[in-house]
Each structure stands twice: as C-alpha cells, then as structure tokens.
Amino acid sequence: MTALPSTGASWGVDHLARACAACQCRWLLPAPQATQCPWCGTTGTLSEASFRVPAPEHIRTNAASREAVARTLRRALARIPAALRPPDLDPRRLEDRLRAVFVCRWQVDSDVHGSWSCQAGFDYDVETHRERRVAGGWDVQKINRTHIDWEPRHGTLARHIDNVPAPALVEHRRIESVLGPLDGDDHRPYQPGDVAQGAVMLPNLSQAEAWNRAQDSLDEEITQLVQAACGAQHIQNVKIDARYDNQNWTLLLTPLWTTHYQDSRGAIRHIRVHGPSGAMRGELCADHKKLTLARWGTRLAAVALGAVGVWNPTGLIPPPLVVMIAAMILFLGPRLLPESAKLDNQTAG
Numbered sequence: 001m002t003a004l005p006s007t008g009a010s011w012g013v014d015h016l017a018r019a020c021a022a023c024q025c026r027w028l029l030p031a032p033q034a035t036q037c038p039w040c041g042t043t044g045t046l047s048e049a050s051f052r053v054p055a056p057e058h059i060r061t062n063a064a065s066r067e068a069v070a071r072t073l074r075r076a077l078a079r080i081p082a083a084l085r086p087p088d089l090d091p092r093r094l095e096d097r098l099r100a101v102f103v104c105r106w107q108v109d110s111d112v113h114g115s116w117s118c119q120a121g122f123d124y125d126v127e128t129h130r131e132r133r134v135a136g137g138w139d140v141q142k143i144n145r146t147h148i149d150w151e152p153r154h155g156t157l158a159r160h161i162d163n164v165p166a167p168a169l170v171e172h173r174r175i176e177s178v179l180g181p182l183d184g185d186d187h188r189p190y191q192p193g194d195v196a197q198g199a200v201m202l203p204n205l206s207q208a209e210a211w212n213r214a215q216d217s218l219d220e221e222i223t224q225l226v227q228a229a230c231g232a233q234h235i236q237n238v239k240i241d242a243r244y245d246n247q248n249w250t251l252l253l254t255p256l257w258t259t260h261y262q263d264s265r266g267a268i269r270h271i272r273v274h275g276p277s278g279a280m281r282g283e284l285c286a287d288h289k290k291l292t293l294a295r296w297g298t299r300l301a302a303v304a305l306g307a308v309g310v311w312n313p314t315g316l317i318p319p320p321l322v323v324m325i326a327a328m329i330l331f332l333g334p335r336l337l338p339e340s341a342k343l344d345n346q347t348a349g
C-alpha cells in the first residue's frame with residue numbers, strides 16, 4: 001500500500017487530510033471546505049491528520065447533477081410558505097452548503113486454495129399412479145413428483161476471485177440502509193479530476209475488520225462455484241477450508257450530495273442524495289413557533305369572520321353562509337398549513 005501524504009497527492013488532488021472528532025469520519029477535503037465536517041455539519045471538530053489510503057480504482061456515475069439537486073430542493077421548499085420557515089431554511093443557503101461527498105467501499109481480489117465438502121442435491125422425477133373408482137370401472141391417474149437425491153461430495157479449490165465487495169466504513173450499513181447501495185456496475189476508472197471539487201470520506205474500518213465482513217460474500221461466491229462444479233440443483237452443509245493469498249485491495253467511490261440547515265429547535269437537519277440513483281433523503285421542517293402562531297391566527301380569523309357573519313352589518317351575504325365558511329376555515333385552515341416537506345420519495349431531477 002502506498003503511503004499517502006496529508007495533501008492527498010497520491011489521489012492526484014491537492015486536498016487536506018482531516019479527522020472529525022464529532023462523527024469519527026476521516027476526510028480528504030478541498031482547502032476552502034476544511035473547516036466544517038461535510039457529514040455531521042459541525043465546525044471546529046476537524047483536526048489535521050495523515051492517512052495511508054491508496055487512490056481508488058473506480059468511481060460510480062453521478063446521475064444527479066448539482067443543478068438537478070438544487071432544483072428539486074427549491075421545488076420541495078416551495079411547499080412551505082416563506083413566512084413559516086425557520087431563518088436557516090433558505091434555498092440559497094441550502095444551495096451554498098451543497099457539497100459533493102464521495103464514500104468508499106473496498107473491492108478485494110484474492111487467490112483461494114483449499115478443500116470443500118457438501119451435500120449436493122439432484123432432482124429426479126418419480127411417477128406414481130392413483131386409482132379411483134368411477135362409474136363402470138376404475139380410473140387410473142398418473143402423478144409425477146420431483147424428489148431430491150442428496151449425495152456427499154468433496155473436492156479441492158484453486159481459483160482467483162475478483163472484486164469481492166467489503167465495507168470500508170463503520171457507517172457502511174447505516175449509509176446503505178438510508179441512501180442506497182454503495183456498490184454497482186455503473187462505474188469507470190478513477191481520474192483525479194473526479195473528486196477535485198468534492199470531499200472524500202476515507203475508510204475508517206481496518207482491512208482486517210473489512211475482510212471479516214467480506215467473508216460472507218466470498219463464501220457465497222465459493223458456494224456457487226462448488227454447486228456448479230457438482231452440477232447439482234441444490235446444495236447444503238457446505239464446508240470450506242481455504243487459504244486466501246495475494247489479496248489486492250482497491251477502492252470504489254460512490255458520489256453523494258449533502259447539505260443541511262438548522263431547524264427551529266436548533267438541531268442540524270441533513271439532506272442527502274445518492275448520486276447514482278438520485279434518491280433524496282431528508283425533511284424540510286417549518287418553524288414550530290411560527291406554525292403554532294399561524295394556526296391560532298387562522299382560528300381567530302375564522303371566529304372573527306363567524307361573529308361578523310352573525311352580526312351581519314351589511315346584510316349582503318346570508319349569515320348561515322358566512323358561518324359555514326368560517327367553520328370550514330376554523331377546522332380545515334390549521335390543517336392546511338404544512339408542517340414539513342419530506343424528500344424521501346423524491347428523485348433529484
């Protein structure tokens with residue numbers, strides 16, 4: 001593995017290496033962005049660091065452009081009237097804070113030498129007959145059933161397996177469950193310019209830990225190889241005794257977009273976008289104090305309208321009609337004021 005200077009030179013970019021004390025993320029950041037953590041959004045928690053991480057081999061396609069993400073955010077934000085938004089929920093601020101973040105996952109190539117044993121299952125058809133009495137004699141019905149013949153099998157294994165996926169981040173599962181897969185065929189060779197304007201979330205899981213987590217994928221692949229070698233339709237009780245040599249670890253980058261705002265209770269709300277799919281996650285929340293005031297204002301206005309209707313100073317509109325309109329505003333008005341705009345079903349576009 002190549003030693004990486006803190007400037008990120010081996011990645012071909014002039015980024016700075018930083019570690020965030022708040023969320024434990026490790027970063028390569030463009031110098032102008034090196035004061036605020038792109039993931040947790042906190043400032044003053046980044047410290048200088050030095051990491052030994054090889055440049056990535058591949059990067060996935062970013063289908064969601066910056067303009068498309070900003071446009072979708074503006075459209076979603078329009079669902080909350082400006083008068084109800086917290087001060088920080090501003091389309092220009094969301095756009096200014098929009099950053100490209102590249103997250104890593106490992107891909108491991110390895111030689112596999114060893115032995116295996118299993119129970120291989122082979123389908124075979126059994127034909128039986130059922131007789132039943134019908135008017136004037138017997139009817140014979142033919143029944144075909146498929147059974148499995150289980151046979152022990154064993155053999156040796158000498159293969160080279162490429163691109164076994166392995167997590168590179170402690171947060172890998174959480175990121176995937178929220179945003180989408182950090183693996184896909186939509187990738188091409190990495191070029192230094194790819195991350196020139198973006199932040200790179202570097203691996204914070206050691207290769208030993210990542211290898212333990214990769215074993216499931218590897219065992220699954222070997223099981224498929226064993227089943228194919230047996231020519232069996234089913235397989236069970238697979239035991240693999242193998243040695244893994246000549247491992248080659250490479251990184252695959254998945255692009256994301258991230259921005260944030262402070263809600264009316266002072267909490268930082270994150271908005272994130274999965275670059276390859278454009279899937280958005282987050283919620284744009286109205287200011288809860290402004291919302292409460294607006295709801296009470298609507299109720300009071302409805303009551304006032306109802307009172308004027310009953311008083312009927314002009315006599316132009318029948319009082320029952322005014323009271324009915326006032327009642328509708330009283331009950332429906334507060335409910336029509338939006339609490340939030342959810343982005344979870346939106347795709348940047």
Ligand SMILES: [Zn+2]
Binds near residue numbers: 037
């Ligand atoms: Zn952080």
